[in-house]
Amino acid sequence: MIKIAVAGALGKMGKEVVKAVLEAEDTELVSAIDIKGEGYDIGKEINGKECGIYVESGLEQAIKTKKPDVIIDFTQPNEILNHVKLYINNKVKSVIGTTGLQEKDITELKEMSKHNNTGCLIAPNFSTGAVLLMMFAKQAAKYFNNAEIIELHHNQKKDAPSGTAIKTAQLMSEVNSNFSLGNCSEKEIIQGSRGGVSNSNIHIHSVRMPGYIASQEVIFGASGQIFKLSHHTMERSCYMAGVLLAVRYINEHNEFIYGLDNIM
Numbered sequence: 001m002i003k004i005a006v007a008g009a010l011g012k013m014g015k016e017v018v019k020a021v022l023e024a025e026d027t028e029l030v031s032a033i034d035i036k037g038e039g040y041d042i043g044k045e046i047n048g049k050e051c052g053i054y055v056e057s058g059l060e061q062a063i064k065t066k067k068p069d070v071i072i073d074f075t076q077p078n079e080i081l082n083h084v085k086l087y088i089n090n091k092v093k094s095v096i097g098t099t100g101l102q103e104k105d106i107t108e109l110k111e112m113s114k115h116n117n118t119g120c121l122i123a124p125n126f127s128t129g130a131v132l133l134m135m136f137a138k139q140a141a142k143y144f145n146n147a148e149i150i151e152l153h154h155n156q157k158k159d160a161p162s163g164t165a166i167k168t169a170q171l172m173s174e175v176n177s178n179f180s181l182g183n184c185s186e187k188e189i190i191q192g193s194r195g196g197v198s199n200s201n202i203h204i205h206s207v208r209m210p211g212y213i214a215s216q217e218v219i220f221g222a223s224g225q226i227f228k229l230s231h232h233t234m235e236r237s238c239y240m241a242g243v244l245l246a247v248r249y250i251n252e253h254n255e256f257i258y259g260l261d262n263i264m
């Protein structure tokens with residue numbers, strides 16, 4: 001059995017993760033961590049059945065006393081860099097779903113992970129369909145010199161653009177250096193109208209609205225044609241196959257991995 005701790009256990013994603021860990025045959029929940037509340041049985045919160053694991057708020061304390069094989073983190077962008085450093089420094093393998101890490105953070109964490117010989121898998125998106133969209137976007141990027149990304153999320157999302165959009169742009173930029181080829185010089189009448197400009201001049205537009213969970217569209221254009229890739233998350237359960245895949249992989253490997261595509 002793989003011993004699992006979940007950080008952010010009372011959040012929207014955290015609850016789904018706890019449910020998946022309780023239901024999987026090869027995982028055992030040893031700790032549920034959340035700053036929102038403590039002391040009550042997480043099983044009761046998830047499915048009404050007590051499981052004997054009580055929510056605790058001290059992350060470091062939980063790691064040291066419960067000694068998980070893998071910690072899964074779905075907390076918040078402001079804290080995530082410190083969390084991952086804490087996991088690596090304590091030699092606890094981690095699967096990170098929390099977004100907000102920047103390229104320089106990833107580089108720093110990769111070094112730390114190597115130095116401490118501690119596996120860490122960070123994925124801006126654990127939904128297999130969304131990961132396939134990213135892979136296909138990289139393929140298509142070879143054939144189009146113009147592309148923009150629209151990402152659409154619920155209005156409680158704290159960071160923009162989404163980690164998935166950033167990662168998609170990175171992948172596309174590996175095969176093409178300018179996705180705004182031939183665009184005329186522009187003046188924004190309302191600031192931000194053209195979105196944020198990412199790698200290889202890819203414009204990213206972020207929509208925040210109740211009703212959405214997570215959606216993304218990549219639009220490619222060329223003379224006489226438009227090609228669109230889109231993915232829509234209908235329920236948060238769609239992330240769990242990817243999360244468990246990552247847990248099983250990192251439990252067996254001491255590697256630093258950024259992106260679920262690397263193990264699919």
Ligand SMILES: NC(=O)c1ccc[n+]([C@@H]2O[C@H](COP(=O)([O-])OP(=O)(O)OC[C@H]3O[C@@H](n4cnc5c(N)ncnc54)[C@H](O)[C@@H]3O)[C@@H](O)[C@H]2O)c1
Nearest residue numbers: 008010011012013034035036074075097098099124125126
């Ligand atoms: N990688 C993916 O596939 C994926 C998918 C969906 C969401 N996300 C990301 O996961 C993160 C969480 O999303 P959510 O919608 O569940 O948010 P949420 O606000 O519903 O849940 C976050 C939970 O973390 C807790 N928390 C915050 N700081 C903490 C800390 N320092 N220690 C312990 N607990 C802490 C909060 O109390 C809350 O219960 C966000 O960064 C989001 O963008 C990633």
